[in-house]
Amino acid sequence: MKYRISLNYFILLLVVILLIGCKAQTTTVAKTDRPNVLFLFTDDQRYTSVGSLEIEEVSTPAIDGLMEQGTSFTNSYILGAPHGAVCSPSRAMLMTGRHYFNLEPNVYAQFSVADSLKGISKFLTFPEYFKANGYHTFATGKQHNGVQWVEKGFDEGKSLYLGGMTKHFGTKVKDFNKKEGWSKPYVNENKFSSELFADAAIHFLENERSDSPFFMYVAFTAPHDPRTAPEKYHTMYPAAVTKVPENFMEEHPFPIADMKIRDEKLADFPRTKEEVKKHISDYHAMITATDAQIKRVLAALQASGKADNTIIVFSGDNGLAIGQHGLLGKQSVYEHSIKVPLIFVGPSIPKNEKKEAFAYLHDVFPTLCGLVGLEIPESTQTLNLTPVLLGEKEQVRESMLYAYNAWPGDKKPNQRGAHRAVRKGDYKLIVSSRDGEVTHQLFNIKKDPWELNILNSNSEYEKIKADLLLELKTLIRRVNDPADLEKDMFGLYEHIE
Structure with missing residues (x-):
């Protein structure tokens, strides 16, 4: 009886070892492949x-x-x-x-x-x-x-x-x-x-x-x-x-x-x-x-x-x-x-x-x-x-956020300034802020890839611009961007005296 238990144990152990070996071999092959x-x-x-x-x-x-x-x-x-x-x-x-x-x-x-x-x-x-x-x-x-x-x-x-x-x-x-x-x-x-x-x-x-x-x-x-x-x-x-x-x-x-x-x-x-x-x-x-x-x-x-x-x-x-x-x-x-x-x-x-x-x-x-x-x-x-x-x-996404600003720690006022932009469909809105001046530039990128024809002066595009501005603020929050579009230069330099 003792011998039979030991033999069964040995067979079980052998099966486990073989299974482990097969699994290890499969993993190795998968990696090398x-x-x-x-x-x-x-x-x-x-x-x-x-x-x-x-x-x-x-x-x-x-x-x-x-x-x-x-x-x-x-x-x-x-x-x-x-x-x-x-x-x-x-x-x-x-x-x-x-x-x-x-x-x-x-x-x-x-x-x-x-x-x-x-x-x-x-x-x-x-x-x-x-x-x-x-x-x-x-x-x-x-x-x-x-x-x-x-x-x-x-x-x-x-x-x-x-x-x-x-x-x-x-x-x-x-x-x-x-x-x-x-x-x-x-x-x-x-x-x-x-x-x-x-x-x-x-x-x-x-x-x-x-x-x-x-x-x-x-x-x-x-x-x-x-x-x-x-x-x-x-x-x-x-x-x-x-x-x-x-x-x-x-x-x-x-x-x-x-x-x-x-x-x-x-x-x-x-x-x-x-x-x-x-x-x-x-x-x-x-x-x-x-x-x-x-x-x-x-x-x-x-x-x-x-x-x-x-x-x-x-x-x-x-x-x-x-x-x-x-x-x-x-x-x-x-x-x-x-x-x-x-x-x-x-x-x-x-x-x-x-x-x-x-x-x-x-x-x-x-x-x-x-x-x-x-x-x-x-x-x-x-x-x-x-x-x-x-x-x-x-x-995999419907819109894109783009961001650029001079270094927030820069103490040179003449270098400061900030941009944020959003692209959705064919349209792109750039919001720029420097020294109290805010500029909006709306482009149809598909028709105007050189970004020459600013559309936001045309009332026809007011709804598109408003939609893009809302999307831009949503994306800013989503990615933890510290920019606040309601502030001068998006508030990025407020900590500098």
Whole structure:
């Protein structure tokens, strides 16, 4: 009897072990079968600066190819920023899937906190989350939110630039891996920044031997100024034949925030068509030079044999005016500054499709989770675009909030000012406030993408404007935006004496 009990116990134990083993094996297979992720990110590349859109005369064959191979969003935007270095809050939102109102300034306004606090955040980033779920994570290029996020999110990184802007030849970079930590800084005076970062990405692809899926974050510093591409790309775009945009203005029609910020001082006041042409031609040279490096990375991915099981995302961190509305920088909520390209390529993603659904850049975190089959963390605040990509839904939101203001802690009164805007359907309302003056601008974006024809002076549009204003106030409350539209400059500077 004793023997029979022991034998039965042994058989039961063996069955349990086998079941556990099968379950573990299934989990492992599921993880290794997950698609790889390659995120390609440019710096200051506005939506219209993609060649195949035929809006600007710029050559981007690699990006055009991604649009043909995947699905792109024609209404993709950043939320905005609370200071002039728009890149930093944009990237902080991308990394966390959270609106900047609900993030620590430690990661989006590092100039405002002590060195000991820079980069410290309690919120989860998507490289960190993918790493925790079995991905081998790698980064190269611009890291604008602190060393800690690099260390938490990536197993390794090569040619990492820690900062906001830098020269494009002789970029000071470091390498990192979780075993050895950080290397000493090094530079290559003769190599264009985009080539430097592409080399790092290609080296990873050629040497990746992990059984795990990989997550690559390739963040170029171009086309951010100084716009110094290799000379052959500048010769492609003679300034004399470069076209100025339809909404070129010598100066902005009314005073707004950050009128004399660094970006705006890159060209004289008032703007001239000749000077703006030169800036645009240099901008296009930077974009084409970086596109050539994107092509190299995509070729290396193809050569690795892993392209068919890789999701590719391409986007930019914000736009740039370069002469539009009399502005040169990105410190506004006009389309040229907040609208960015957003392309998804990969398994099950339809080819050569365009979606009109409203999308934020920081929807990428939950969307990638949806595409690879990971649960979306509760810490994210944006939306999963996967149903739109797969044709299951036409949209995931009906309206969009945009926000920009000069830094609320800025003690320079001449820099202060604030914008809030809302988009619903074809219409967009911008509310601007500075020094007691409030300006409303209502546009039909579908008919007037250059934002030239202000409609709010026409009584026909009073109901539309009222509806948009109500929606704007609702969205402000929903995302914990501290702006109060009833106060001068939305009450953002009341705490400053």
